[in-house]
Amino acid sequence: MDPAGHKYFTVTDYVIFALLLVASTAIGLYYAFKGRQRTAEEFLYADRSMKCLPLALSLMASFQSAVAIIGTPAEVYANGTQYWFIGCSYILGLLIPAHIFIPVFYRLQLKSVYQYLELRFCKAVRICGTAAFIFQMVIYMGVSIYTPALALNAVTGFHLWGAVLAIGLVCTLNTALGGLKAVVWTNVFQTVVMFTGQLVIIILGVHEAGGLSEAWAKVRDGGRISGIDLNPDPTVRHTFWTLGVGGVFLMLSLYGVNQAQVQRYLSSRSEREAKMSCYMVFPCLQVSLMLSCVMGLVMYAYYGDNSPLEQQYVTSKDQMVLFFVMDTLQNFPGIPGLFVACLFSTSLGTVSSAFNSLATVTMVDLIEPHYSMTEARATLLSKMLAVSYGIICLAMAYVIHLMKSSVLQAALSIFGMVGGPLLGLFCLGIFFPCANSIGAVTGLASGLVMSFWVGIGGFLSGMASSVQVLPLNSTNTVPDVFENITAAPAIVDAARPKGLNGLYSLSYMWYSALNSFIVVLVGLIISFLTGPTKGDDVSSGTVYPVMTTARSLLHKLVKPGACCLDPPEHLIESHEMTGNVEEDTDTEEDTEVFLQSNPESHMEQDTNV
Numbered sequence: 383m384d385p386a387g388h389k390y391f392t393v394t395d396y397v398i399f400a401l402l403l404v405a406s407t408a409i410g411l412y413y414a415f416k417g418r419q420r421t422a423e424e425f426l427y428a429d430r431s432m433k434c435l436p437l438a439l440s441l442m443a444s445f446q447s448a449v450a451i452i453g454t455p456a457e458v459y460a461n462g463t464q465y466w467f468i469g470c471s472y473i474l475g476l477l478i479p480a481h482i483f484i485p486v487f488y489r490l491q492l493k494s495v496y497q498y499l500e501l502r503f504c505k506a507v508r509i510c511g512t513a514a515f516i517f518q519m520v521i522y523m524g525v526s527i528y529t530p531a532l533a534l535n536a537v538t539g540f541h542l543w544g545a546v547l548a549i550g551l552v553c554t555l556n557t558a559l560g561g562l563k564a565v566v567w568t569n570v571f572q573t574v575v576m577f578t579g580q581l582v583i584i585i586l587g588v589h590e591a592g593g594l595s596e597a598w599a600k601v602r603d604g605g606r607i608s609g610i611d612l613n614p615d616p617t618v619r620h621t622f623w624t625l626g627v628g629g630v631f632l633m634l635s636l637y638g639v640n641q642a643q644v645q646r647y648l649s650s651r652s653e654r655e656a657k658m659s660c661y662m663v664f665p666c667l668q669v670s671l672m673l674s675c676v677m678g679l680v681m682y683a684y685y686g687d688n689s690p691l692e693q694q695y696v697t698s699k700d701q702m703v704l705f706f707v708m709d710t711l712q713n714f715p716g717i718p719g720l721f722v723a724c725l726f727s728t729s730l731g732t733v734s735s736a737f738n739s740l741a742t743v744t745m746v747d748l749i750e751p752h753y754s755m756t757e758a759r760a761t762l763l764s765k766m767l768a769v770s771y772g773i774i775c776l777a778m779a780y781v782i783h784l785m786k787s788s789v790l791q792a793a794l795s796i797f798g799m800v801g802g803p804l805l806g807l808f809c810l811g812i813f814f815p816c817a818n819s820i821g822a823v824t825g826l827a828s829g830l831v832m833s834f835w836v837g838i839g840g841f842l843s844g845m846a847s848s849v850q851v852l853p854l855n856s857t858n859t860v861p862d863v864f865e866n867i868t869a870a871p872a873i874v875d876a877a878r879p880k881g882l883n884g885l886y887s888l889s890y891m892w893y894s895a896l897n898s899f900i901v902v903l904v905g906l907i908i909s910f911l912t913g914p915t916k917g918d919d920v921s922s923g924t925v926y927p928v929m930t931t932a933r934s935l936l937h938k939l940v941k942p943g944a945c946c947l948d949p950p951e952h953l954i955e956s957h958e959m960t961g962n963v964e965e966d967t968d969t970e971e972d973t974e975v976f977l978q979s980n981p982e983s984h985m986e987q988d989t990n991v
């Protein structure tokens with residue numbers, strides 16, 4: 383360690399790190415030459431030929447970046463394992479996309495998820511949705527590129543913008559040259575690196591902390607193992623309700639209606655395969671959550687309350703994990719390099735997946751409907767788009783550099799603030815046949831206004847209150863302007879936020895639920911005032927038949943197996959119309975329910991798109 387507290391990489395570390403970047407680029411190049419990417423369909427949808435295991439890993443990689451690897455342990459170190467309860471939200475957060483969103487989107491054979499909005503409402507709604515998505519992803523990219531670079535810079539003195547540029551360059555190359563197939567396969571590789579890196583660090587870390595039983599005793603005595611917190615107060619940052627229920631809406635906005643994910647569902651060989659991949663995300667996400675939470679515990683077992691932040695080795699809690707690795711595992715050559723590779727790897731995957739989806743929506747939703755062009759032209763343009771977004775996101779990283787906040791909360795807040803209203807918009811279309819276009823646009827606008835009002839209000843009032851109060855009793859809270867004061871319950875009771883401040887101190891985990899609810903509510907009210915859409919006027923296949931499905935499910939519970947033994951005639955017919963019979967030999971039961979409820983709709987499908 384030098385006087386500035388920097389710890390340095392050895393040659394082995396550099397070699398391992400460099401290998402990661404080279405391997406990621408090589409996979410991109412391989413698919414670039416193998417697939418040739420002659421058509422935009424191939425570039426953006428991998429010719430709709432993907433299998434479910436690589437897709438599942440890739441689905442996970444989209445929204446799992448260095449932010450989670452660095453932010454989660456820091457959260458657990460500071461506030462205990464309460465955050466782990468977000469794992470409960472994965473159940474509904476993945477079941478609902480698999481059984482509601484995937485069937486609707488897959489059968490419409492969409493080119494982008496925003497095309498749904500035009501089919502269901504009108505072109506204006508589609509453009510608003512696309513714009514909101516681009517905005518969300520560009521900010522999120524800034525966070526996920528910047529996070530690993532900053533940590534690396536703070537701890538090893540590695541050049542900050544050098545690291546940012548390296549990520550940007552590798553991802554841009556990958557996306558521009560390789561297309562979706564390359565992105566998916568690099569994602570698979572990166573996920574493996576991520577799991578390996580975390581696992582190795584945990585094992586060695588436990589060893590350094592004095593063995594398993596010693597480590598366990600320390601975290602238990604330090605109060606880091608949290609029991610379930612059932613406090614219904616929505617302003618408490620992390621409780622079972624904010625995480626387990628609020629988290630469902632967060633998950634839906636990511637895994638249900640986000641283009642990056644829907645594009646992966648659509649690229650699979652069959653609807654069944656798409657659903658399976660969504661199911662398979664569940665264990666992968668749980669393992670990943672477990673590893674990052676355990677990492678936080680290991681860090682606590684090693685440092686106790688005497689954190690590197692307090693000893694001023696690092697300046698923010700998001701730098702702690704990497705510092706921990708460099709501090710304890712420097713004598714294991716290559717291990718710091720492996721961990722840095724793991725950090726960069728996860729962010730690389732996220733960024734390539736985002737670039738690819740951004741290029742897709744810009745092409746499909748903003749350019750194609752207005753200008754017609756040849757296939758070759760279109761492919762070239764999608765590649766140029768990937769490059770342009772690369773540059774914009776680098777600029778965004780600089781903006782994030784200027785803001786100082788906890789990266790995990792920043793990323794999840796962005797998902798809730800922009801992803802929440804988008805989720806609301808899709809729910810309005812899918813579940814409420816009466817909603818009309820005016821309602822949809824006004825609803826989306828209200829949701830966005832609400833979200834920025836509460837989000838920015840919360841940010842500012844959090845900043846104000848962190849100046850006044852917080853007599854830190856050294857241990858379990860680390861000051862952080864982006865976090866609500868509710869992190870320290872004792873203080874909150876004394877100064878309970880009132881009026882608007884009550885709204886501002888809403889836990890960021892509720893943002894997605896609140897904002898999507900506002901969109902649906904306002905959307906319905908305006909639709910009724912301006913003349914609700916009549917049932918027959920809704921494009922077929924764009925509404926999920928909630929009541930029919932519920933009734934059929936109920937019926938099946940009473941008479942189990944009835945419909946499986948004796949499928950009605952029209953069911954088989956309509957099945958053929960969807961065009962993927964060869965894959966769907968044993969479709970699950972609820973699919974049949976859905977088909978049964980509106981068999982005609984699928985016949986018109988092809989002419990519709």
Ligand SMILES: CC(C)(CO)[C@@H](O)C(=O)NCCC(=O)O
Pocket residue numbers: 445446447448449450451468526636667671732790793794
């Ligand atoms: C999306 C969740 C919440 C799913 O666990 C998780 O991946 C996460 O916390 N992501 C943070 C953002 C990121 O890692 O880039």
Ligand code: NA
Pocket residue numbers: 442443444445446447448727728729730731732733
């Ligand atoms: Na990732």
